[in-house]
Amino acid sequence: MNIGEEPYQLDVTWDIGAMGQSKHHIAHDYFNLTDELMNQDHKADSSLPECKSKKANYYVQRGCSFQMRHRLMAYIDRLIEKNEQIYEFRAEGRLNKVAIEKVVADHIVQKLHEQGRSSVGIKTCSNRELGIYRIEIS
Structure with missing residues (x-):
């Protein structure tokens, strides 16, 4: 598909029936990807x-x-300050090689916990x- 003059890879069917997906959450994993990203698990x-x-x-x-980790953590801190319940992001390059989710x-x-929430x-x-x-807090 093209956006402006640029072609992108798009798979809008990927999350249909995907396990673990909330019916209220639309997965954007395969929206407007490069060939390199799409070809990791699509042909x-x-x-x-x-x-x-x-x-x-x-x-x-x-x-x-x-x-970069420090930019990701600054983004996460901004979401915490806004009392967000959902933290969604993409880690690129070496940042995706570490246990970044944990x-x-x-x-x-x-x-x-520092804000006084003992049970998370x-x-x-x-x-x-x-x-x-995607990390959800309850």
């Missing part, structure tokens, strides 16, 4: 235009795609291949 049936741009990627557009979840729990439930739903993480 095209035919020849498609080359897709290299990340500009229209869902996570890039929302400002929640990170290559690091972020532990950070959230610690910050909430954590639910995660991740696509580690693409570096996409």
Whole structure:
């Protein structure tokens, strides 16, 4: 699909019937991807235009795609300050190679404990291949 003059990969059917997905949550894992990302676990049936741009990627557009840990943690801290219940982000490059889901979840729990919340439930739903993480707090 094209956005402006740029071609992107898109799979709107990916989360249909996906286990662990909330009926109230739309997964954006495969929205406006480069060929490199899509080809990690998809194979095209035919020849498609080359897709290299990340500009229209869902996570890039929302400002929640990170290559550096300190920027990710600053984003998480802003969500904590807003009392958000859902923390969704994309970890790129080396940031996706570490146990970032656990690091972020532990950070959230610690910050909430500092605010006086002694009982915090954590639910995660991740696509580690693409570096996409969703953490829900209850």
